[in-house]
Amino acid sequence: MVASAYAARIAHRAADFGVTIEGRVSVDMKRVKARKDEISGQSRTGLESNLDSLKNCTVYRGHARFESPREISVGETRLAADKTFINVGGRARIPDMPGIDQVKYLTNSSMMHVDFLPRHLLVVGASYIGLEFAQMFRRFGSEVTVAEMSSRLISREDEDVSRR
Numbered sequence: 001m002v003a004s005a006y007a008a009r010i011a012h013r014a015a016d017f018g019v020t021i022e023g024r025v026s027v028d029m030k031r032v033k034a035r036k037d038e039i040s041g042q043s044r045t046g047l048e049s050n051l052d053s054l055k056n057c058t059v060y061r062g063h064a065r066f067e068s069p070r071e072i073s074v075g076e077t078r079l080a081a082d083k084t085f086i087n088v089g090g091r092a093r094i095p096d097m098p099g100i101d102q103v104k105y106l107t108n109s110s111m112m113h114v115d116f117l118p119r120h121l122l123v124v125g126a127s128y129i130g131l132e133f134a135q136m137f138r139r140f141g142s143e144v145t146v147a148e149m150s151s152r153l154i155s156r157e158d159e160d161v162s163r164r
């Protein structure tokens with residue numbers, strides 16, 4: 001998606017490079033998403049077949065849940081182990097903003113399923129992913145507004161030092 005947004009940006013700026021584009025530059029978000037899905041799908045399929053053929057490694061496909069401190073079930077299968085490594089990833093934290101329960105909103109993961117161009121995208125949280133999507137959708141053609149509660153953007157990074 002970043003690459004598609006970059007292509008849109010360069011196409012819009014083609015004249016700066018001495019390149020003439022006849023007609024209007026437009027972005028087909030369905031094709032942008034399809035391209036992204038194809039690339040990530042290939043990566044996923046490759047990893048899956050690699051794991052499936054790995055000696056002494058068994059992949060169970062399904063939702064795992066604890067049945068007891070040392071037992072897990074995945075569908076009909078029960079698995080037992082002395083030690084379990086829980087690696088279920090992180091979920092977006094939905095801030096307790098007044099009225100948020102009354103509107104439709106996207107998170108960092110549901111954003112990946114967007115196949116249309118929002119007229120106006122409001123990004124709450126200006127760290128890596130928020131800003132990445134802000135830049136991307138601006139390049140695709142959305143109007144973008146970013147809200148950040150810290151005094152500066154990407155506050156985990158070092159502060160810029162102004163040179164005299």
Ligand SMILES: Cc1cc2nc3c(=O)[nH]c(=O)nc-3n(C[C@H](O)[C@H](O)[C@H](O)COP(=O)(O)OP(=O)(O)OC[C@H]3O[C@@H](n4cnc5c(N)ncnc54)[C@H](O)[C@@H]3O)c2cc1C
Nearest residue numbers: 062063064065087088089090091107108109111112129132
């Ligand atoms: C939009 C976006 C862009 C990002 N860009 C970058 C980047 O450019 N560079 C970078 O380094 N990082 C990036 N990240 C962060 C990166 O994706 C995460 O840090 C990484 O995926 C974390 O890996 P993980 O294995 O801990 O968790 P995840 O990738 O979240 O994997 C957890 C897996 O566990 C599965 N699972 C959850 N519960 C269960 C259950 N009960 N039973 C079975 N399975 C379960 C989930 O379905 C998922 O497949 C990005 C993240 C997002 C959302």
